[in-house]
Amino acid sequence: MTAVLDRTARAGTVVTPPVSPAQTTCPAPRHDVLRLGRFTGEGGGVVPDLHVSVRRWGAAARADGSNVVLLLHALTGDSHVAGPGGPAHAPEGWWPTVLGPRAPVDTERFHVIAPDVLGGCSGTSGPADAPLGPGFPEVTVRDQVAAEVRALQALGVTRVAHVIGASAGGMRALEWAAQRAVPVDHAVVVAAPAVASADLRAWLELQRSAVSGDPAWCGGRYAGTTGPVSGLALARQLAVLTYRSAEGLEHRFGDDPEGLAGWLEHHGRAFVERFDAGSYLRLIGAMASHDLGRGRGGVARALAALPARVTAVAVSTDRFATPAEVRALAEGAGGRYAVIDSAHGHDGFLLEADQTAEVLRSVLA
Ligand SMILES: CC(=O)SCCNC(=O)CCNC(=O)[C@H](O)C(C)(C)COP(=O)(O)OP(=O)(O)OC[C@H]1O[C@@H](n2cnc3c(N)ncnc32)[C@H](O)[C@@H]1OP(=O)(O)O
Numbered sequence: 001m002t003a004v005l006d007r008t009a010r011a012g013t014v015v016t017p018p019v020s021p022a023q024t025t026c027p028a029p030r031h032d033v034l035r036l037g038r039f040t041g042e043g044g045g046v047v048p049d050l051h052v053s054v055r056r057w058g059a060a061a062r063a064d065g066s067n068v069v070l071l072l073h074a075l076t077g078d079s080h081v082a083g084p085g086g087p088a089h090a091p092e093g094w095w096p097t098v099l100g101p102r103a104p105v106d107t108e109r110f111h112v113i114a115p116d117v118l119g120g121c122s123g124t125s126g127p128a129d130a131p132l133g134p135g136f137p138e139v140t141v142r143d144q145v146a147a148e149v150r151a152l153q154a155l156g157v158t159r160v161a162h163v164i165g166a167s168a169g170g171m172r173a174l175e176w177a178a179q180r181a182v183p184v185d186h187a188v189v190v191a192a193p194a195v196a197s198a199d200l201r202a203w204l205e206l207q208r209s210a211v212s213g214d215p216a217w218c219g220g221r222y223a224g225t226t227g228p229v230s231g232l233a234l235a236r237q238l239a240v241l242t243y244r245s246a247e248g249l250e251h252r253f254g255d256d257p258e259g260l261a262g263w264l265e266h267h268g269r270a271f272v273e274r275f276d277a278g279s280y281l282r283l284i285g286a287m288a289s290h291d292l293g294r295g296r297g298g299v300a301r302a303l304a305a306l307p308a309r310v311t312a313v314a315v316s317t318d319r320f321a322t323p324a325e326v327r328a329l330a331e332g333a334g335g336r337y338a339v340i341d342s343a344h345g346h347d348g349f350l351l352e353a354d355q356t357a358e359v360l361r362s363v364l365a
């Protein structure tokens with residue numbers, strides 16, 4: 001196992017922990033869809049009948065929230081973090097080394113809650129739902145967190161010990177750290193910045209154009225048709241490149257142009273089979289508008305005022321949330337900083353599964 005960490009920000013040192021014991025299989029979660037009534041977003045958009053899909057694992061939640069962990073998925077992920085998840089899911093989930101008995105997020109120790117994101121297409125309200133469909137409002141990361149807060153309140157959760165999120169989920173984890181309706185003790189923000197950079201926004205804008213420029217998009221009124229599959233596939237291919245690194249691509253495909261083309265084609269095709277175009281535009285819109293400092297006097301003031309403890313984790317070759325951005329987040333919040341060393345870029349938090357688990361084990365200890 002690769003040695004990691006020991007790169008610290010202003011406060012606190014993260015130390016390399018011992019090798020994890022063998023893990024046993026993650027148990028099946030309990031899955032609920034919570035009906036939460038009318039929801040109004042930051043921009044005034046209304047969802048008349050908000051519903052939030054949540055998966056839960058592990059020990060019963062303590063009344064003081066001291067064993068509650070909230071796990072927030074990335075842009076196109078879902079609440080199936082690990083373990084058996086039904087026919088639509090890979091059997092192992094997306095963070096099988098992170099969640100389970102004796103895993104870093106230990107289902108024998110914690111009550112773990114994973115919601116599906118607002119605006120997506122995995123069971124929580126989104127534009128693929130009737131009756132709103134294309135009239136579903138634009139959403140922000142703050143709206144997504146507000147919906148998740150409502151879900152936890154409906155479950156009777158009044159405090160969260162650790163919120164952990166990666167990528168778009170890391171943006172939500174940071175917004176969770178800022179709100180006070182359901183206080184958070186510790187936020188672990190993996191591969192996410194405090195504010196979307198111009199580079200990130202530029203790539204997201206290209207993806208938006210790819211979808212909305214497909215004639216089959218029809219202003220979002222494509223229900224009953226195949227929809228904008230060419231534009232959505234191109235958007236995913238662009239996105240996938242931002243999740244990898246030049247070094248990683250060179251290593252894998254430097255002398256294999258056909259392999260590269262096939263790999264990109266595979267990612268485009270696989271994505272249109274599992275994702276809704278309207279949801280994708282809502283989710284990348286939320287990501288592009290991410291700014292912890294909005295309405296809070298700017299990023300520096302917002303970070304300094306966070307009521308939660310923060311650990312920020314970068315991937316060494318990430319261009320989506322660069323190590324410099326993630327380190328600045330940690331420093332601004334007076335928190336801890338750790339690095340996943342990877343040649344692969346942003347997706348390092350998925351591809352370096354053991355290293356990611358090692359980092360999370362140490363910060364949750
Ligand atoms: C954290 C979250 O919530 S996000 C959820 C996780 N993300 C996803 O599942 C998104 C889709 N998956 C991925 O992006 C990637 O598979 C990762 C990041 C999970 C893993 O990356 P890698 O191990 O590098 O896998 P890779 O990008 O090669 O993808 C593997 C697939 O590509 C296919 N593939 C690889 N090379 C080629 C090629 N040259 N030609 C055609 N297909 C190819 C493989 O057959 C495999 O197909 P399958 O998924 O149907 O089994």
Ligand SMILES: N[C@@H](CCO)C(=O)O
Nearest residue numbers: 074075076077167168
């Ligand atoms: N590869 C992940 C990370 C992007 O945030 C996803 O598709 O959601």
